[in-house]
Amino acid sequence: MKTFPFASLFLLLLSICSSAQSFGHSLLPLFSLDPSYVNVNHGSYGSASKYVQEKLREYQMKAELNPDRWYRIDIQLEMNKLREKLSAYVNCDPDDLVIVDNASAGINSILKSLKFRSNETILYYNVAYGMVKLTLQYVSTEIFTQEQIIQIDLDHQTIQNTELLLKTTQDAIRKIANVKLIVFDHISSLPSIRFDVGTMIKYFRGQGILTLVDGAHALGGIELDLRKLDPDFYVTNTHKWLYTQRSSCLVYVRKDLQKLIHPIITSFGYLQSFQSEFFWLGTRDYSAYLTISDAIDFRRTIANESEIFAYNHQLAIQTGTLLAQLWNSSTLTTDERYISTMNNIELPAFINTTEKMNNLYQKLINEHNIFLPMIEFDKKFYCRISAQIYMELSDYEKVGHIVLNAVSTMKLRRTITNMN
Amino acid sequence: MKTFPFASLFLLLLSICSSAQSFGHSLLPLFSLDPSYVNVNHGSYGSASKYVQEKLREYQMKAELNPDRWYRIDVQLEMNKLREKLSAYVNCDPDDLVIVDNASAGINSILKSLKFRSNETILYYNVAYGMVKLTLQYVSTEIFTQEQIVQIDLDHQTIQNTELLLKTTQDAISKIANVKLIVFDHISSLPSVRFDVETMIKYFRGKGILTLVDGAHALGGIELDLKKLDPDFYVTNTHKWLYTQRSSCLVYVRKDLQKLIHPIITSFGYLQSFQSEFFWLGTRDYSAYLTISDAIDFRRTIANESEIFAYNHQLAIQTGTLLARLWNSSTLTTDERYISTMNNIELPAFINTTEKMNDLYQKLINEHNIFLPMIEFDKKFYCRISAQIYMELSDYEKVGHIVLNAVSTMKFQRKITNMN
Numbered sequence: 153m154k155t156f157p158f159a160s161l162f163l164l165l166l167s168i169c170s171s172a173q174s175f176g177h178s179l180l181p182l183f184s185l186d187p188s189y190v191n192v193n194h195g196s197y198g199s200a201s202k203y204v205q206e207k208l209r210e211y212q213m214k215a216e217l218n219p220d221r222w223y224r225i226d227i228q229l230e231m232n233k234l235r236e237k238l239s240a241y242v243n244c245d246p247d248d249l250v251i252v253d254n255a256s257a258g259i260n261s262i263l264k265s266l267k268f269r270s271n272e273t274i275l276y277y278n279v280a281y282g283m284v285k286l287t288l289q290y291v292s293t294e295i296f297t298q299e300q301i302i303q304i305d306l307d308h309q310t311i312q313n314t315e316l317l318l319k320t321t322q323d324a325i326r327k328i329a330n331v332k333l334i335v336f337d338h339i340s341s342l343p344s345i346r347f348d349v350g351t352m353i354k355y356f357r358g359q360g361i362l363t364l365v366d367g368a369h370a371l372g373g374i375e376l377d378l379r380k381l382d383p384d385f386y387v388t389n390t391h392k393w394l395y396t397q398r399s400s401c402l403v404y405v406r407k408d409l410q411k412l413i414h415p416i417i418t419s420f421g422y423l424q425s426f427q428s429e430f431f432w433l434g435t436r437d438y439s440a441y442l443t444i445s446d447a448i449d450f451r452r453t454i455a456n457e458s459e460i461f462a463y464n465h466q467l468a469i470q471t472g473t474l475l476a477q478l479w480n481s482s483t484l485t486t487d488e489r490y491i492s493t494m495n496n497i498e499l500p501a502f503i504n505t506t507e508k509m510n511n512l513y514q515k516l517i518n519e520h521n522i523f524l525p526m527i528e529f530d531k532k533f534y535c536r537i538s539a540q541i542y543m544e545l546s547d548y549e550k551v552g553h554i555v556l557n558a559v560s561t562m563k564l565r566r567t568i569t570n571m572n
Numbered sequence: 573m574k575t576f577p578f579a580s581l582f583l584l585l586l587s588i589c590s591s592a593q594s595f596g597h598s599l600l601p602l603f604s605l606d607p608s609y610v611n612v613n614h615g616s617y618g619s620a621s622k623y624v625q626e627k628l629r630e631y632q633m634k635a636e637l638n639p640d641r642w643y644r645i646d647v648q649l650e651m652n653k654l655r656e657k658l659s660a661y662v663n664c665d666p667d668d669l670v671i672v673d674n675a676s677a678g679i680n681s682i683l684k685s686l687k688f689r690s691n692e693t694i695l696y697y698n699v700a701y702g703m704v705k706l707t708l709q710y711v712s713t714e715i716f717t718q719e720q721i722v723q724i725d726l727d728h729q730t731i732q733n734t735e736l737l738l739k740t741t742q743d744a745i746s747k748i749a750n751v752k753l754i755v756f757d758h759i760s761s762l763p764s765v766r767f768d769v770e771t772m773i774k775y776f777r778g779k780g781i782l783t784l785v786d787g788a789h790a791l792g793g794i795e796l797d798l799k800k801l802d803p804d805f806y807v808t809n810t811h812k813w814l815y816t817q818r819s820s821c822l823v824y825v826r827k828d829l830q831k832l833i834h835p836i837i838t839s840f841g842y843l844q845s846f847q848s849e850f851f852w853l854g855t856r857d858y859s860a861y862l863t864i865s866d867a868i869d870f871r872r873t874i875a876n877e878s879e880i881f882a883y884n885h886q887l888a889i890q891t892g893t894l895l896a897r898l899w900n901s902s903t904l905t906t907d908e909r910y911i912s913t914m915n916n917i918e919l920p921a922f923i924n925t926t927e928k929m930n931d932l933y934q935k936l937i938n939e940h941n942i943f944l945p946m947i948e949f950d951k952k953f954y955c956r957i958s959a960q961i962y963m964e965l966s967d968y969e970k971v972g973h974i975v976l977n978a979v980s981t982m983k984f985q986r987k988i989t990n991m992n
Contacts, residue, residue: 216604216605216620219618253673253854256838256853257837290838389855418709434676435819436673437817440857523644
């Protein structure tokens with residue numbers, strides 16, 4: 153019993169009818185979001201287009217029709233085709249990328265493969281994603297002494313100034329012996345800042361330091377040219393901004409380093425080749441991986457890549473300006489080079505403690521079905537919004553007012569509490 | 573656009589109409605196998621019932637409707653409910669089991685967590701699954717010297733006699749210092765033999781040796797009572813014999829050992845608790861895991877567990893007898909205690925080299941769309957068949973004749989080649 157491919161048909165009509173695809177609410181039918189849910193947080197978990205979901209079923213059905221043929225023969229061919237397509241999209245050699253489940257799997261594969269001597273150091277920044285810090289902690293506890301993992305603190309100034317960031321980093325490097333690896337974001341999570349990784353990679357390579365770039369939010373959100381960036385290791389989720397089925401992640405490893413890197417699961421490819429090692433990690437559903445190809449196709453029916461990047465970039469910037477105005481606060485940065493498809497806006501002044509921030513976060517979820525990630529950074533309290541092709545400025549304006557009302561309610565309750 | 577739940581309706585009708593559910597071809601409509609594919613190899617990749625596939629969609633749809641709510645709130649509750657249900661099915665404490673992607677992930681988590689000193693040894697058997705051997709090799713190369721992984725060779729006699737197996741093992745243990753862990757199958761893969769793990773676990777515990785049981789084929793195929801077996805570590809796939817969506821795997825760890833075991837991905841639960849560490853391994857699609865619950869429900873509409881076990885067990889035994897007669901050969905064992913839901917039959921006498929075995933394997937795939945795993949064990953060449961509730965003896969008889977014909981053709985081709 154095959155589902156009628158409504159989504160594919162709709163998509164076809166859409167692309168026939170409008171060559172210059174408009175963004176915004178008109179694209180909502182292409183996704184499966186609950187109409188009552190205003191998703192200002194696309195960046196956390198992404199969304200798969202309906203077209204991709206149909207393709208997912210097709211792959212799963214092939215696997216069910218003849219599991220042996222699918223797993224013993226077809227899968228390898230399909231994954232090879234996928235790598236060809238994806239490597240063209242990110243401009244790298246197809247043999248230099250592998251697919252894993254998510255950025256956590258990617259980061260763990262790299263950090264747990266590299267052998268460090270006791271006097272060698274890994275550097276990372278304070279804005280690194282929680283999972284990255286915890287994995288570094290695990291690695292330092294299991295492999296060598298804790299002092300060998302060093303955190304560099306960025307502040308409001310250095311986070312949006314590459315020259316100052318590198319100067320701060322250099323100050324740290326000078327004090328430490330044998331820095332072997334530095335881990336940094338392409339687009340950090342919370343707060344969300346876009347870093348000039350091209351410059352940073354060149355700088356660290358000049359120092360003989362390996363670079364592991366956490367690009368979880370990059371693919372599909374901003375231009376990604378791996379040949380141009382030339383990192384040593386690069387990890388980026390496909391399900392965050394590319395509209396694939398959850399979950400999958402691209403891991404790029406420079407050719408001369410591939411012999412050092414093993415997947416977290418050892419299986420039949422062990423000792424054969426980088427590709428073989430990462431291809432088979434036990435029986436799994438490859439279908440989500442294969443939708444990467446379909447997601448790329450899907451995007452092309454909407455617009456070309458730079459149009460998609462531009463819409464989300466502009467919407468993130470405009471939203472930042474709007475909310476800062478509405479809340480009488482500021483965005484973390486106004487420098488558009490440091491903004492990707494997300495933006496950080498200082499919460500209304502009343503939110504000046506972690507407790508109040510957490511209360512507001514919960515209140516918005518429980519009373520308004522709004523999920524708005526928040527973070528304290530350099531003594532200020534920010535929220536993070538995600539732009540998306542199915543979103544419009546009015547969505548964020550609505551949320552902006554809801555936040556103001558929620559804060560007012562909190563103020564009133566405090567006043568009453570203080571009076572009693 | 574919701575798919576009409578045909579499978580659920582059919583299932584309901586089926587369970588209403590026949591209280592004593594008949595097995596065999598009448599159950600084929602409940603699965604999605606290509607009608608032209610005779611699946612004598614269910615054990616490799618399993619099959620998800622259509623009912624489970626519908627439930628999979630429902631979970632995926634929930635995730636798409638509101639990804640934040642699903643991932644930040646709902647998934648934890650759903651996974652807790654799942655563990656309650658699954659732990660009742662295998663008779664263990666819900667907090668002593670976690671779910672991972674597959675047996676490879678489970679085995680890797682345990683072997684890569686345990687810290688071995690250089691003079692400590694891990695024992696394993698020659699019939700261990702390839703992935704297990706390779707992971708042991710990886711661990712011994714990365715952590716300590718290679719001599720610390722020792723293989724014990726079983727033969728035709730010792731593989732089907734627990735007393736002799738333990739004697740052979742004891743001979744090895746006597747010669748080696750500090751055996752810390754032994755890895756062994758509940759039901760081996762190739763050849764497929766069911767081991768008396770309860771006796772083996774007791775024996776090794778008496779020696780102070782930790783037991784890691786690879787039960788990949790156990791869950792849903794044979795009775796599994798973890799409280800009764802009382803292993804230190806137990807790993808079993810759910811998608812092989814329980815009819816869940818691919819892929820997921822139960823990992824059981826004895827309470828007092830949980831603090832030693834970490835998942836292969838370090839993430840937010842690190843250092844909090846065993847359950848927390850394994851729950852969140854980055855954003856992933858939990859839907860396949862959740863179908864474990866639905867697969868258990870599905871089975872109950874067919875028959876009770878012992879009826880399902882019995883049908884597959886008997887079919888495997890009868891198939892062994894039938895093919896041995898047809899091919900004028902033997903099964904690896906006739907002792908029903910060492911047979912699970914799979915059986916190993918010696919291939920026709922002409923197949924007496926690895927080359928011929930591989931040729932036959934390919935020929936069956938290419939010319940007959942039959943996937944029949946084969947192995948050389950103790951100087952004989954066997955194939956492995958899997959029973960299943962949607963299979964009948966006639967299926968295997970058909971395949972048995974096809975094998976004979978294929979062998980005849982190979983004989984004939986060789987004659988011609990030899991004549992030229």
